[in-house]
Amino acid sequence: MSHSIFFVRRSLFALILLATPLSSLLAQQEPPYFVTYSSVMEEPGNLEIENQNIAAAPKNTNAFFAPTVEFEYGATAWWTAEAYLQGQATANDSAVFTGFRFENRFRPLPREYWVNPVLYVEYENHNEADKSFLEITDHDVITDQQVSNAELRKEIERSIEGKLILSSNAKGWNFSENIIAEKPVNGPDPWEFGYALAAAHPLALKGSSQRCTFCRQNFAAGGELFGGLGTRQSFGLRGTEQYFGPTVAFNMPGGVTVKFSPEFGLNDNSAGVLWRFGVSYEIEQFRDWFRRTK
Amino acid sequence: MKNAVLLLGVVFALSLLGYAKSDGSWLKRVSESDRQRTNPFAGDREAAAAGRNLFLNNCAKCHGENATGKGSRPSLRSERLQRATDGEIAWILKNGNPYKGMPSWGGLPELERWQIVAYIRSLNATSAEPHP
Numbered sequence: 001m002s003h004s005i006f007f008v009r010r011s012l013f014a015l016i017l018l019a020t021p022l023s024s025l026l027a028q029q030e031p032p033y034f035v036t037y038s039s040v041m042e043e044p045g046n047l048e049i050e051n052q053n054i055a056a057a058p059k060n061t062n063a064f065f066a067p068t069v070e071f072e073y074g075a076t077a078w079w080t081a082e083a084y085l086q087g088q089a090t091a092n093d094s095a096v097f098t099g100f101r102f103e104n105r106f107r108p109l110p111r112e113y114w115v116n117p118v119l120y121v122e123y124e125n126h127n128e129a130d131k132s133f134l135e136i137t138d139h140d141v142i143t144d145q146q147v148s149n150a151e152l153r154k155e156i157e158r159s160i161e162g163k164l165i166l167s168s169n170a171k172g173w174n175f176s177e178n179i180i181a182e183k184p185v186n187g188p189d190p191w192e193f194g195y196a197l198a199a200a201h202p203l204a205l206k207g208s209s210q211r212c213t214f215c216r217q218n219f220a221a222g223g224e225l226f227g228g229l230g231t232r233q234s235f236g237l238r239g240t241e242q243y244f245g246p247t248v249a250f251n252m253p254g255g256v257t258v259k260f261s262p263e264f265g266l267n268d269n270s271a272g273v274l275w276r277f278g279v280s281y282e283i284e285q286f287r288d289w290f291r292r293t294k
Numbered sequence: 295m296k297n298a299v300l301l302l303g304v305v306f307a308l309s310l311l312g313y314a315k316s317d318g319s320w321l322k323r324v325s326e327s328d329r330q331r332t333n334p335f336a337g338d339r340e341a342a343a344a345g346r347n348l349f350l351n352n353c354a355k356c357h358g359e360n361a362t363g364k365g366s367r368p369s370l371r372s373e374r375l376q377r378a379t380d381g382e383i384a385w386i387l388k389n390g391n392p393y394k395g396m397p398s399w400g401g402l403p404e405l406e407r408w409q410i411v412a413y414i415r416s417l418n419a420t421s422a423e424p425h426p
Binding site for chain 2: 077291
């Protein structure tokens with residue numbers, strides 16, 4: 001167990017070291033969520049590159065560290081496209097590439113309402129060694145991870161996933177609800193369901209007249225609750241993983257955002273704590289690189 | 295396969311619509327009550343200075359650091375914005391005009407949006423940028 005804790009600490013320390021020298025300027029309206037989507041889209045022409053990491057040392061399972069690299073592009077003001085590459089390293093086992101995802105988000109309504117819907121469509125191709133926890137569906141439980149990577153990587157899952165994202169903004173608060181439905185397309189598995197709920201608030205509602213790095217306006221805090229909802233045949237919370245945790249984000253002046261969240265397992269099917277750490281960098285007007293007139 | 299190519303073509307054409315230059319038609323969609331809203335920071339130079347910082351962080355990537363526009367993305371030092379009310383500018387910031395390329399900034403706190411309005415107003419009132 002001490003080896004597992006050392007593994008997690010070493011992973012987090014390496015990430016903090018990597019993030020520290022970076023500094024840049026993110027769209028400050030993006031809430032500090034890891035799993036839940038809000039109605040905030042990537043600005044048209046911008047490319048955001050995010051390194052999202054998760055580390056955990058679950059009881060009776062080897063500790064693991066799972067990084068995901070995410071490329072998010074604002075195709076238009078109402079359409080955001082993303083690609084993910086995922087991998088993981090497990091203590092006393094191995095490091096493996098686990099797969100990729102392509103997703104598209106569409107904001108169908110042309111203005112802001114009390115509740116703003118966004119439609120999400122994703123194609124996933126990953127093996128069962130995936131430990132990214134980008135969403136939880138089905139009756140997945142943490143003890144599924146007791147099997148070795150060599151065995152898990154043999155099982156490939158290809159699936160189509162849809163989400164209904166509902167998001168509201170009021171008095172500085174953001175409230176977001178995601179309803180998730182996933183259908184494996186390379187097997188007879190039924191529709192699988194999950195959910196994610198989140199709320200967040202910036203630490204200040206007004207901007208400062210001074211250019212500053214550690215102004216309260218550059219920080220946002222909130223909480224996320226997410227988990228599985230079973231399948232079409234056995235819908236419900238029974239036999240599913242459930243997590244809740246606070247989340248905090250720091251938007252550095254210049255383009256880099258750092259996010260952190262400890263997510264606590266709420267039942268015996270879940271890991272004790274999932275430690276999440278993310279760093280994102282936004283390349284402004286990336287599409288201008290390919291245009292003659294800028 | 296043909297259907298997939300057709301679908302891609304439609305999606306590409308729709309995405310080009312997103313790059314279309316704003317023509318001010320959004321002004322017709324602003325309700326009278328929104329149009330009449332007043333800026334709680336009207337005439338506040340410090341708020342305009344804070345608005346400039348917010349503008350640089352969030353808006354300058356498309357509209358340019360001096361708000362003079364970039365490519366097809368419009369200048370905010372325009373006659374149209376000189377004539378616009380504070381309420382109209384606040385409306386376009388909150389709602390955006392997504393089918394013309396302007397995203398919604400409804401996720402920014404309302405007071406920050408009003409600070410940006412104060413900055414944009416200061417640009418069009420004096421053509422000089424406020425200094426903190």
